Amino acid sequence: MPDRKALCQSLFVLRTRIHWEGLLQELGFSSGMTCWRRLAAWCEAGVWDRVHQLLLNELRSRNQLGWERAVIDTLPVRPGCLTGRESGPRPVDRARPGSKRHLTVDGQAIPLAVSLTGGNRNDVTQLEAPLDKSFGCSSTAES
Incomplete structure (x- = not known):
């Protein structure tokens, strides 16, 4: 096909x-x-990550990202929707498996970054990675 x-x-x-x-x-x-x-x-193969990055780069070059306001939120994902090593116990479900999606969007609701963690991860501990992805920087990069 x-x-x-x-x-x-x-x-x-x-x-x-x-x-x-x-x-x-x-x-x-x-x-x-x-x-x-x-x-x-x-x-x-990481195709969608590369496509997302290309789209963000194009929007950045045209100055079309709404940097005046951004929102970071977390969405729990039911077990069975996603599988893999990212799945983990959700504290609210008494250690049943689950995951969380952490999403950063700009002022126009354009997705800037998405990450997936186990459901038992505290949202605050996951704040740095989406910000790094959104602003194109890395906390592990040498200055």
């Missing part, structure tokens, strides 16, 4: 929230599982 078709079909699934198997071949769709595997491969 061509990458563009896989991308369009994946975006359709993500936007409409249908199941991957819901892509009906009678309507011109290809295999939902093929799209899912392609999307997972792109995630694993």
Whole structure:
């Protein structure tokens, strides 16, 4: 399947929230599982991080980011929605597994940075990483 078709079909699934198997071949769709595997491969390869960085760089060069106001927030993610080593116990769920997404947006709600941690991590301890990503700096970089 061509990458563009896989991308369009994946975006359709993500936007409409249908199941991957819901892509009906009678309507011109290809295999939902093929799209899912392609999307997972792109995630694993870091494609979306690179695309996000390119978009932010373009917005920065055009001075279109709303730096006058930014918001950092955390969203708990139910177990089963995400898997991997980032998952951890959530204190409010008595050590059941879960995760948190930490998101930084500018004044126009443009996502500047996203990070994923275990659900048991305190939000305050995760403040530095999204700020570093948002402002393009690194606390580990040598001055």
